[in-house]
Amino acid sequence: MTGTLAEKVWESHVVRRAEGEPDLLYIDLHLLHEVTSPQAFDGLRLAGRGVRRPDLTLATEDHNVPTTPGPIVDPVSLTQVETLRRNCAEFGVPLYPMGDAEQGIVHVIGPQLGLTQPGMTVVCGDSHTSTHGAFGAIAFGIGTSEVEHVLATQTLPLKPFRTMAVNVDGELPDGVTAKDIVLAVIAKIGTGGGQGYVIEYRGSAIEALSMEARMTVCNMSIEAGARAGMIAPDETTFAYLKDRPHAPSxxxxxxxxxxxxxxxTDDDATFDTEVHLDAGQLAPFVTWGTNPGQGLPLSASVPDPESFADEGQRASAARALEYMDLEAGTPLREIAVDTVFLGSCTNGRIEDLRAAAGVIQGRRVADGVRMLVVPGSARVRLQAESEGLDRVFTDAGAEWRLAGCSMCLGMNPDQLEPGERSASTSNRNFEGRQGKGGRTHLVSPLVAAATAVRGTLSSPADL
Amino acid sequence: MEAFTRHTGIGVPLRHGNVDTDQIIPAVYLKRVTRTGFEDGLFAAWRQDESFVLNHPVYARGSVLVAGPDFGTGSSREHAVWALMNYGFRVVISSRFADIFRGNSGKAGLLTAQLAQADVELLWKLLENEPGTEVTVDLVERTVTAGEHVFAFEVDDYTRWRLLEGLDDISLTLRHDDEIANFEGGRPAWGPRTAEPA
Structure with missing residues (x-):
């Protein structure tokens, strides 16, 4: 058939198609974590149903886990994790718990184990499931009712997504990374621009990215409102997968x-929408507001809300500046931070840690700044330690932590205090996302490291 | 799931666009393992502000939320839907909903009614001029009625049918168990497994 990558993968998973009904789609891999699964297992129990394919299901503990050694102290967090353990044991679902060498953020461990492969359908009760699309899989986040549906049937009833091509051509300037590409895409199309779409990222700048960088791009597709992001598999993909534990041999x-x-995507296939970006024109990007679309190149200044043509955007910008305690016209480079967070399913992989370590090596974290370095998985941590990266960070005065979602979301002990400001390599700068009253600037690992050294939003070129 | 045909209740004007699910319910409230009790986390940060709409004694009894565009963006947490329903909301009206939120609502029995932004603005004015104004949402007729105004809203046919009938997706899918088994038989043998099948 002629079609886009997304259409081909979709078509190969249709179990049933009938007039007036959504397609029934087969799910190849279902990932679980402790936050969005307890009510789903409870639903199964109440209906007397089992898990249809435990061998296509994998659970881990990530959102609630502390990143310092020791047990979970918060009793409610502990209940959630213990509930997952009980549910996995009862229903026969494999689980990588805290302390296991394979534990980590769900979107880091799937690819790392070789479980995420081209052409698959991957779901998880987590919107950043879009990460796995970097392998040419259709991967998207689902709600808890859908988690229960997949557990019981290994399928989901879904209406096909529309298709959008985001073409990024040219060569990225030095110091500009996958994170900057995706922040620029979101700033261009807006947080609702991708609604109803699966995005395919294409073009020479995307083809030149490593697998981990591609995961960063696809990860934040949801921040543009898109359900999923995809990149066609190529030699880079195959080389990454070869010899992974679950890859074919x-x-x-x-x-x-x-x-x-x-x-x-076939040459004669058409997308419902196309967007173009010139990689050569991109710069390190940072957000100034309270949604991921409110971003600008680091060389810019905090915008004047009055400069927005759209009334809704004006109101949103004014409100964001108030929450962020920023004044229009302030150069972004002059914004001082209290905390730098390096980690998350967006930027917690080994290449991210290497990039940041390269900047911070031989330098010191600025006085009054706290830097948290949180590997995305236990394997990433072990790999980093074998390369001595942990020492680079701790010698500079940063904290070296255990794997987990950490400060990406205020669910575990790693949180901002009210009024604190962070430069964060995570994915969401929503009000209160990193802790009640906390203020978040989204940045790349390179910008995070340079910011830690200077204490104000900076790129390595500023050092 | 409880069937939904028609609902009348006090309308609550929420003049915010881009209401993400972290605002609807912050992560710290997501730790329950049940589907109930999440009303304490609903708009938790905003409710600390005395002037927030749900702190108004009349709006506090509301059950039809009228919000700005791009409602429910961000995290996939279905807890956002549960928090709204646990609080007492049966309907959310907006000119645009985030995909995952809209899907979650349909599964849990919360109606997301899509109106043109101009109609939302008109509703806001009505509800603000006279707090306590009741809004009737009729899923059979696909209309929103407030005072003398009647607006037609959009909802997809399949979601509407499931809500009207109160049908549960899993039972519907399990009617096609043989088709699922048939599909499974044709999957490539080299596809990954998380564990050896039992």
């Missing part, structure tokens, strides 16, 4: 790669 590998090579 031997003759099966050859068969798989042959099938994966067909997963490309």
């Amino acid at each position: 031997g003759q099966a590998w050859d068969e798989a790669v042959e099938a994966w090579r067909a997963l490309r």
Whole structure:
């Protein structure tokens, strides 16, 4: 068939199609964590149902876990984690708990284990499931009712998404990363611009990205309102997957790669919408407001709300400046932060830690600034330690932590205090996201590291 | 799921666009393992502000929320839907909903009625001029009625049918169990498994 990458993957998973009904789509991989699953298991129990395919399901503990050694202190967090353990044991679902070498943020461990592969459908009760689209999979976040549905049936009733191409051509300037690409995309199309779409990222700048960088881009598709983001698999993808624990091997590998090579948008296929970005024009991006679309190049100043043509955007900007305690016209480079957070499913992988360590090596975290470095998984932590990155960070005065979602969201002990300001490599700068009253500027790992050194929003070029 | 045909209740004007699910219910309130009790976290940060609409004694009894565009963006947490329903909301009206939120609402029995932004503005004025104004939302007729004004709203046919009938998706899907089994038989053998099948 002729079609886009998304349409090809979708079509190959349709279990049932009938007039007036959504398609019934088969799900190849269902990832679970402790926050969005308890009510789903409870639903199964009440209806006397089991998990149809525990062998296509995997659970881990990430949102609630403390990133310092020791047990969970908060009794409510502990209940949630213990509930997951009980549910996994009762229903036969494999689980990587705290302390296990395979534990980590759900979107870091799937790819790392080789479980995320091209052409698959991947779901999780977590909007950043879009991360897995970097492999050419259709991967998207679902609610708890849908989690229960997938547990019981291994399928989901869904209406096809519309397709959007985001073409990024050209060469990224030095110091500009995948994070800057996706922040620029969101600023361009807005937080609602992708609603109803699956985005396919294409073009020479995307093809040049490593797998981990591609995951960063796809991860934040949801921040543009898109359900999923995808990148066609290529040699970079295959090289990443080869010899991973769950990747096919031997003759099966050859068969798989042959099938994966067909997963490309045909030349004569059309997208419902196309967007173009010139990679050469991009710069390190930071957010100034309270949604991920409110971002600008680091060289810019805090915008005047009156400069927005749209009334809703004007109101939103005015409110954001008040919450963020910023004045229009202030150069972004002069904004001082209290905390720098390096981690999350967006930027908590080994390449992110290496990039930041490269900047911080031989330098010190500025006085009065606290820097948290939180690997995305236990494996990432072990790898970083084997390369000595932990020492680079701790020698500079940063804190080296255990794997988890940490300060990306205020659910575990790592939180901002009211009024505190952070430069964060995570994905959401919503009011209170990192702790009640906390103020968040989204940045790349390079900008995070340079900001930690200078104490104000900075890029490595400023050092 | 409880069927939804028609609902009348006090309308609550929420003059905010881009209401993300972290605002509807902050993460710190997500730790329950039940589907009830989340009303304490609903708009928790905003409710600390005395002037917030739900702190008005009349609006506090509301059950039809009228919000700005892009309602429910961000995190997939279905707790946002539960928090609204646990509090007593049966309907949210907006000119645009985030996809995951809208899907979650349909599953849990919260009606998301999509109106043109101009109609939302008119509703805001009506509800602000006379707090306590009742809004009737009729899913059979697909209309929102407030005072003398009647607006037609959009909802997709399948969601509407499921809400009207109070049908549960899993039972519907399990009617096609043989088709699922048939599909499973044709999946590539090299596809990954998280564990050896039992």
